[in-house]
Amino acid sequence: MSFVRTFLFSVLLFSLFACSSSGQQRGTRDVQLKASEKHEIAAFAEGCFWCSEHIFEELAGVDSAVSGYAGGHTRNPTYEEVCSEKTGHAETVLVYYDPAVIKYSELLDAFFSSHDPTTLNRQGPDVGTSYRSAIFYLNDEQKRQANEAIRKWTPAFEKLIVTEVSPLKAFYRAEEYHQNYEKENPYNSYIRNVSVPRFEAFRKECKLKFKK
Template identity: 45%
Template sequence: MKNIITLFAITVLFSCKNSAQNNEKQQEVINAKPIEVPLKNGKAKAYFASGCFWCVEAVYESIKGVDEVINGYSGGHTKHPTYESSNTGRTGHAEAVEVIYDPTVVSFSTLVDAYFASQNPTQVNGQGPDKGSQYRSIIFYQNDTQKKIILEKKEALSKKLDAKIAAEVYPFQKFWIAEDYHQDYERLHPNNPYIRNVSIPRLKRFKAKFPKELLKGTH
């Protein structure tokens, strides 16, 4: 009886998450016109979701031309998402990062290359041990040029791997900054078990395969 109840609960949970991702409000986000973020002091911003933002933050901060990475939430249909609310899978949001970079040093195209090089591109709804719609992979575009770059690289990778690439492609709408304690987490908490066992190994795998001339000595 306990097993039946557990199975029922799991079924309801996944049904809630799936309906949250496919409801009308979420479709409005997917079909919206992208918002372009203007340059500020010569710096551009790009947005990516790829599993736990602690991991993604460390990856992008290791790339030359990236000034700062901010953790937050994006891609959903609710306002002012929090860590707790996004973890329900009902807000439509995924853990995401805002990458602030110098476009004269590193291109958006290179940032997309880094995105695919730093993850398992075929894993659906998560990365590594982090599973759920809040950990799904999304690349956000701000204009048609960025969208074209993303789709071409996604198609090329799909052919190379002979597999379906899990990353969704969304028009950028809004980035909600995460709680203060999530910022610079890998740098501030190097001995945290998750950082030691998941984030740092993921960063090392990325740095081992990405062109050395595009990486900083430290991050």
């Protein structure tokens, strides 16, 4: 996993923290965890959701990825509250996908190959429990596959995988300015110096099909 070490080395050169935004209104909402007949849902936390939303949306078979918050105890949290590390939430993406095109096990492969699951409460320059590595499962089968994926990917890393595996009890959609952030803000310094290099490293390593 040499690309992970390269990624971490590059992003540590920047002290750009997404939580510097302020003054945003409470605009999240509890998302109903139901998909259409042709789609299923998965939920992953792997650091900044600006990065992970872009990563999953580029995979063939993924209809959309929604940025939001999961795994906490505060109802309808704001971005600032999550960044305070007092709500227990992790920045999470809710992935809507077509299982006829991409399997849940393949999404798990994308998850483990697109971040470093051995860094506790940290991903690149982003530090705190809100940036922890986590798989939020919706049913027993997803739980089984998540734990199986951890065993599968353990030999790929020099350190112990610390990814949390927990039930998805609630998902709160993040404020609208967070949605499709990479596409809407291509010249943002964090996007250019962290998100894009991370995605390009993932694209080189990942063997899954991309949309383009």
